[in-house]
Amino acid sequence: MIELFRRLVRLPPGASSFADGVDRLHAALLASTLVVGLFLLVVTVRFVVRHRRKSDAPLTERVASSRRAEAALALFVTVAFVAFWIVGFAQYGAMTAPPADAETIYVEAKQWMWKFSYADGRSTNDVLTVPAGRPIKLVLTSRDVVHSFYVPAFRAKQDVLPGRFTVTWFNATTPGTYPIWCAEYCGVSHAAMFGSVVVVPTADYDTWRRSGPGEDAIARGREVATRRGCVACHSLDGGPAAGPTLRGLYGAARPLADGRIVVADDAYLARAIVEPNADVVAGFQPTMPTYHGILEPAEVGALVELMRGLR
């Protein structure tokens, strides 16, 4: 059924765990639109045929709706639209909440290419290799203007902003190669900013990963933290220093100076490194320098991996 629907409305194959649900909602909406549309069409045609004007200037009697009918109509459409929203928003909730065991890949967009960095330090341009059947979380940022990471086959899209880190995730179900498009206008070669996702069976993926630099992500993170001077103000072992310790930070609830409490997820931590004064942790001074344009995304990734390891 769903395959037939996809073919009819030109949807690409569904290659992620979201695709079936989203396409079913799509089909339900389209079907109800057509049914109600047909009803309105029949009613209109009937009125036009029945009540064609016969004499030049006839008088007509007054026909008025009842309050009851208007209220029933309003109730019916409200219930229908809210029902669509409930289903859609529940799906959206799942699409924006990466599972805890997802592997993280860092994505950097710039005019007009994609760069993907894995925790072990391996980077690729324009080709994203992922395993089938395992959740993958992407942490994305841009070097210049706004781009948008779009994989139609996954029904997944996430804007990529400079100065911010956004997060999306997917679980690719079917091995194959799928296009990545940039969906936010980004300059003269916008239409040429494409890449591909290569989904491979898990065993092949693990082999491919082992063939890489093979660095221990945490060791790389330690190296970056030392080389870039983070450890001058942050301890790695929970001890006091000018800034908060990096141990036990990942995933913790952080009280901020302005009273908010945020969860230190990947995007928060990445942003806290690059733009430290955007959110200042309660009890500290906004003295950390910005690392915007200084740290490579792969380095930011390594630092976040380090913090994840220091739980």
Added chain:
Amino acid sequence: MTAIPSQTFVAEETSIASWVFTLDHKRVGVLYLFTLLALLALGGAFAMAIRLEHLGPGETLMSPMTYNRLFTLHGVTMVWLFLIPSIPSAFGNFLLPIMVGAKDVAFPRLNLASYWVFAAGSVVVLVSMFAGGIDTGWTFYVPYAASSPTAVPLALIGIFVVGVSTIMTGINFIVTVHSLRAPGLGWMKLPLFVWAIYATSVIQVLATPVLGMVLVLVGLDHALAFGLFDPAHGGDPLLYQHLFWFYSHPAVYIMVLPAMGVVSEVIPTFARKNPYSYGAIVYSSLGIAFVGFLTWGHHMFVAGLSRFDAGAFGLLSMLVAVFSAIKVFNWVFTLKRGAIALGTPLLHVFAFLVLFFFGGMTGVAVAATSLDVHWHDTAFVVAHFHFVMVGGTLTAFLAALHYWFPKMTGRLYPERPGAIAAVLVFAGFLLTFVPQFLLGNAGMPRRYATYDPAFQGLQRISTVGSWVLGAGMLLIAAYLAWSLFRGARAGDNPWRSRSFEWRTPSPPPKENFVRPPRFDVGAYDYTRPLEGEDE
């Protein structure tokens, strides 16, 4: 057939200065109308060029840079210079004072100024786009717009100036409706077109200043590296998107509410029937105007909104759709037990109903949040907003143009070419934009100069559709131009409408009325004959 009255607003004075400096709301409306028609033709020509380029997947006629400038020219011209001012400035100006029984708008000088401010702003926008070649799209997203090597600041100044003119018009209409209604004309007796323009004016006055502010800030970012929206200077691009859509979402209701007003006039006249529920149409207009302010975030579902915000904006967007659905049902049921004549304006209104229904339902689809993740910034969204902006506003504009043509000129247009053109426009529109829904499903992003060859079949159908649509528009231009000079005399009230603007001579004299207007028979009362009418 009665002769054209000798003392019409056109015949009364003929010097060029009498037009340039006119304080007559009808002449201001006519000036706007001709200017807007020229801008529509220009925007349409850009659209044809866009479609032509997409006949083939690679570079067909032009370089990607030229293509990018072209879609910007098209979007900016259509949205900022045509659709937003269209119905209120042309038809609202001409008709609103007559419909409330006034001799003119509340501030005639402000009204004249608004026209010239608009004309000046439009010239600045067009010159900047031609001279500088702007390629940011009509949305001017930063930081691209702040760094794009084009004449962005000048265009922003132009749009700012156009916005000032919008505010002037809005204030004028609000004050006119509040203070110049003829004695005995209560709020709930007003023609629905007046209500629609009133609701629109409120949005214009409240929302446009935010647009002005954003444009100034982007201009400063561009010119002085102010950095408010540019992360390289510590700014935030998302802040821009919030501010931009805070105006530009209500702006879509600035475009469509007046169109709904036209529909609410044309259906009763051609069905000779009272609106199924006057109250429901009025309150849903006000509801749309209000809720329209609370839905802007639905343009940002994948931009990095919090989950809570996305959910709230999705749900609020559904409310707008509820109000729209109530209107659609009321319009259809207004036909019930009427006496329906299938005149050209009604044909355009039927096109409106079909296209607005599908445009609205695809709005519901994108507001379902999870679906928008796939469709956002693809051809699907392009099709959605063309269904509501072209299918909604433009078809209603065409309906208005035909419906009030006798009112403004005292002449009739020929019905047969009118019907043929209406069918051509409708069929051409469907051919152009239905394929774009499918292209969006397939994953074709918008604003792409070149595309995957797999999309070529649908792209070609779309291009052919644009020729049919264009042919329909040219036909309309041809017979209306002919009718302006050669059309049959219309008499004062060729449609035998009850609506108030038809109770004065067509074209109206300088101060609208020869004798004081009477409102004892309601604007939609077809149960008894109108005084002096041979029923």
